[in-house]
Amino acid sequence: MVSTRGRYALRVMIDIAMNQGDGFVPMKDVAQRQGLSLKYLEQILPALTKHGLVKGVQGKGGGYRLTRLPEEYRISEILHLTEKELAPVSCLAEGAPECSHRSECKTIAFWEGYYKVINDYLESKKLSDLL
Template identity: 50%
Template sequence: MFSTKGRYALRVMIDLAQQDSDDFVPLKDIAERQDISKKYLEIIAKEMVRGKLIVGASGKHGGYRLVRRPEEYSVGEVIDLMEGTFAPVVCLACNAEECPRADKCKTLSMWKEFYEIEKEFFYNKKISDLL
């Protein structure tokens, strides 16, 4: 299950893409359009800036904008940044220690297959597909 953080980050990305502008979009405008708390969006936007999905500027004409074109962003990279790994089980997560039961595990191949399907789905879906 995805958290509000991941879902709201996608809504921010879509909102910024819909503006189709090189201008910075004030966060208060995004918050109003998306009916999301501006305070909560500030936390999300900071993470997205750190993850290099968007860029921010302060001041009178400040706000946020996309770094790339909407078709250059995958939904997967947004969710990955905000939610963490897509791995359905701990042993498939990045940097996971090798499971001592891996050679005997009857379910590992199923989890690997599911993981690949999930990643493929979200990484092949672009922000531009959601506009």
Template identity: 50%
Template sequence: MKISTKGRYALRMVIDLAEHADDGFISLKDIAARQGLSKKYLEQIVPLLNKTGMLSTTRGYQGGYKLAKSPSECTVGAILQTTEGSLAPVSCLEHTPNPCERCSACDTLPVWEGLNRVIMDYLDGITIQTILDQKHELEEKHRLAAEEILNSVKGPCQS
């Protein structure tokens, strides 16, 4: 399984919207600038996320996008399935029922089904809130480390 640029950018867009939720509706121009992404490319992603009810949209002056769901309700799995379609590791698992004529006698099918379950459980278990919490925790660790370094290099004349 390889996640496309569309999937990665959609994830970054949703994280950006969650981080700036207090700013109200956010323009694609602002998201693109903060994330270093093409606004045109984000315009292709918006309809996909809109279909899932993940985004709220308003037009006109100060129009833009915001999350329609809380960050704790938005999973990485849902975002990637929206942009990628199936995340199955093999094509025979992309449809139900399995269209493969060999599926009833396939010795490897349980391996692929297990891998698919692990992938989906993992991605569905990560929410945007989880990502934000991890980011804030890492930022705090960096802040404390920088503070410790600054305190250790203060000379006798500094306080």
């Protein structure tokens, strides 16, 4: 399941893409349009900035803008940044130890297929698809 942080990060990226024009989008404007608290955005935007998805500028005329065109962002990139894990079961999580029951597990093929469908879908969608 995608967390609130992941859903909000996606909404923030869409809002910035739709409102940046040639300038920067103030965080308070994003918060107001999206109905989100500034405190929550103060947690999300630095992570997006640190990983190069947005550029932030402080001061008058400052705010945030995308570092690339919307069609150059994959939804998977945004969600993998905000989510600890997208695997449907713990045994498929990145870095998980090998499950001792894997060889006789009747459901592992199902979960692997499910995970592949989700990952392929997220990889196939671009930020521009949501604008």
